[in-house]
Amino acid sequence: xxxxxxxxxxxxxxxxxxxxxxxxxxxxxxxxxxxxxxxxxxxxxxxxxxxxxxxxxxxxxxxxxxxxxxxxxxxx
Numbered sequence: 001x002x003x004x005x006x007x008x009x010x011x012x013x014x015x016x017x018x019x020x021x022x023x024x025x026x027x028x029x030x031x032x033x034x035x036x037x038x039x040x041x042x043x044x045x046x047x048x049x050x051x052x053x054x055x056x057x058x059x060x061x062x063x064x065x066x067x068x069x070x071x072x073x074x075x076x
């Protein structure tokens with residue numbers, strides 16, 4: 001039979017570990033909520049893209065159109 005002292009010790013260690021995991025999860029949850037509050041306070045607007053970013057986006061759109069044309073079997 002298992003010693004009662006061992007059972008109590010293991011139970012307390014398990015509860016301590018569970019408490020640490022819950023505390024870490026709660027801290028992460030509060031941080032995520034604070035992040036969302038900050039995003040809402042800023043109006044949720046993304047920063048305006050720079051000229052280089054717009055050029056890159058236009059290039060990616062052009063590539064997508066070419067790939068769609070290739071997938072559709074259209075000769076460019």
